[in-house]
Amino acid sequence: MAGFRKPEIPRDQMVLWSQRLDDAIPADHPVRHLAYLLESEAFAPRFREWVAEYVLLEGKPPYHPRDLAGLYIYGMLNKIRSSRQLEAATYNRVDVTWLMSGQHPDHSTIAGFVNQHGTHLRKMFRDTVEVGIRAGLVKLEHAAVDGTKLEADAGKGSVHREATIATQLATVDQKIEALEQEWSENESRETRLFGSEVPWVPKVGGSAQEQLARLKSQQKRLKAALASIERRRAENVVGPDPKPIASVTDPDSRVMPDKEGKRKPNYNAQIAVDTEAGMLTAQDVNDRTEDSGQLTPILEQVQGNCGSLPAEASADSQYNTGPELAVLEKTGVKGFLPDNGERSETDKVETAATAALAAAQSGETLKDEQWSALPKDSKGRITKAAFRYDQEANVYRCPMGQVLPFLQKRKDKKRWGTAERMQYGGCPACADCPRAKMCCGDPRKGRIVSHDQYEGQRERMRERMNTEEGRSRYRLRGPTVESRFGYIKRGLGIRRFLHRGLSGVRTEWSLICMAVNVGILLNHWAEVQKTL
Numbered sequence: 001m002a003g004f005r006k007p008e009i010p011r012d013q014m015v016l017w018s019q020r021l022d023d024a025i026p027a028d029h030p031v032r033h034l035a036y037l038l039e040s041e042a043f044a045p046r047f048r049e050w051v052a053e054y055v056l057l058e059g060k061p062p063y064h065p066r067d068l069a070g071l072y073i074y075g076m077l078n079k080i081r082s083s084r085q086l087e088a089a090t091y092n093r094v095d096v097t098w099l100m101s102g103q104h105p106d107h108s109t110i111a112g113f114v115n116q117h118g119t120h121l122r123k124m125f126r127d128t129v130e131v132g133i134r135a136g137l138v139k140l141e142h143a144a145v146d147g148t149k150l151e152a153d154a155g156k157g158s159v160h161r162e163a164t165i166a167t168q169l170a171t172v173d174q175k176i177e178a179l180e181q182e183w184s185e186n187e188s189r190e191t192r193l194f195g196s197e198v199p200w201v202p203k204v205g206g207s208a209q210e211q212l213a214r215l216k217s218q219q220k221r222l223k224a225a226l227a228s229i230e231r232r233r234a235e236n237v238v239g240p241d242p243k244p245i246a247s248v249t250d251p252d253s254r255v256m257p258d259k260e261g262k263r264k265p266n267y268n269a270q271i272a273v274d275t276e277a278g279m280l281t282a283q284d285v286n287d288r289t290e291d292s293g294q295l296t297p298i299l300e301q302v303q304g305n306c307g308s309l310p311a312e313a314s315a316d317s318q319y320n321t322g323p324e325l326a327v328l329e330k331t332g333v334k335g336f337l338p339d340n341g342e343r344s345e346t347d348k349v350e351t352a353a354t355a356a357l358a359a360a361q362s363g364e365t366l367k368d369e370q371w372s373a374l375p376k377d378s379k380g381r382i383t384k385a386a387f388r389y390d391q392e393a394n395v396y397r398c399p400m401g402q403v404l405p406f407l408q409k410r411k412d413k414k415r416w417g418t419a420e421r422m423q424y425g426g427c428p429a430c431a432d433c434p435r436a437k438m439c440c441g442d443p444r445k446g447r448i449v450s451h452d453q454y455e456g457q458r459e460r461m462r463e464r465m466n467t468e469e470g471r472s473r474y475r476l477r478g479p480t481v482e483s484r485f486g487y488i489k490r491g492l493g494i495r496r497f498l499h500r501g502l503s504g505v506r507t508e509w510s511l512i513c514m515a516v517n518v519g520i521l522l523n524h525w526a527e528v529q530k531t532l
Helices: 030-038 044-052 066-076 082-090 094-099 107-116 118-135 162-194 207-235 297-304 322-331 352-361 367-373 427-432 457-466 468-474 477-491 503-522 525-531
Strands: 143-151 159-161 243-248 254-257 265-274 280-286 313-314 334-336 388-390 395-397 406-414 416-423 449-451
Touching: 030 066, 030 094, 030 254, 030 503, 030 525, 044 066, 044 118, 066 107, 066 118, 066 503, 107 503, 118 159, 118 280, 118 297, 118 503, 118 525, 143 297, 143 525, 159 162, 159 427, 159 468, 162 207, 162 243, 162 322, 207 243, 243 254, 265 297, 265 477, 280 297, 280 322, 280 503, 297 367, 313 388, 313 468, 322 457, 334 352, 334 468, 352 367, 457 468, 477 503, 503 525
Parallel strands: 143 313, 313 334
Antiparallel strands: 143 265, 159 243, 254 265, 265 280, 388 395, 406 416, 416 449
């Protein structure tokens, strides 16, 4: 053995480095493809519109928006998110130095860029979708929709009850009033002593001014927290009022459980993913605790970004509401959604339960084993799926063949709107039915079943989901959309937003989704380059 390896280049040895920064980056490096993409005609209209807003006649020349946008996107793809990390990367990473052409914007400039130009950054997401369409990476044959909870930039300790927030606000108001009164008295005293000409120049940002600024910032956040509580109370149309709590750090965030069951300030991030190459065709973020009612808006955004709706759409059971199904049928989008309340990961196969349901719906006389196989609710009673609706006669027929006539029509408030509910029941045969214990809570009163104005859409969706095609098309959802959330959380390391407030979070989410799309475009560079 000759000992340990010797240094290839001693640190005190003179080295001749290449004089061209371009020589330091391989020809097929992804950063070159990103720069080529952003400098192509696909993004030229966006940057021309953007540049027109700058005033370039005086002052220090600003950084070109293409450079800072590229820095953010490339940073996202390399798990570099914070403005300080991005600033450091312009010095420490040769690929970032190449991308920025040796420019070194400081962290405040980088952070301010997102805050000032959120509108253009959100529009850039649409530009990536258009490139994907031209390259054949978006076919709009099937779109998978889903949502996930991402942490807000606020801890659980920042969440307080409405009464506590109101008390804190009253205290802050008193402090601000006292400080402003003291400030006014000092101004009057100095004017009496020295007149209009003060013999010294006060320091900018003195302690009193700084204290007042901090108090007013706190006051603004406390007022926003109370406004958020009131808004959510007004938005709640059914059921008990939401818990009157809010975060005083990020009032736009909302305490909601994530998949691990932990309750903390979160946002609900939504995406639609095209199955061809996994490109995101729509994205949004909000403070709603559930996904119900969010399918239509996300598909409308797909249409706005792509020029047309997808031929098919799949989503889990939380998206299955009557109005959503009606919109799908009206727009001609073939939907694949399990019944609300079903486990989305359950793959419906031909089992004894489905066979028993099919027999019940066809009017056959059920055998004992078929009765046992019928689906039951939490109380052990057979579900409404076992009852057959006769539209012509406007009655329901139970598995025993008895008729449940129409009873009454009533209106119920739901989160999605007003349900016009039709109730059927009052069958006298229930009292002596040998299967009554499997069907009725009280056989003397009989079984009551009902449906609303969207029962037809739900039934047609159930029939589709019970076919081999329905099961096959729905299976596209998990690998398509859930894998994208997995990549965002594991591949990009994003589980928490860095910005506060819904506007800033929406810009950050659009940047994240844009980075995902750019990564896909770079992975299919041969097809993309032909279209640029």
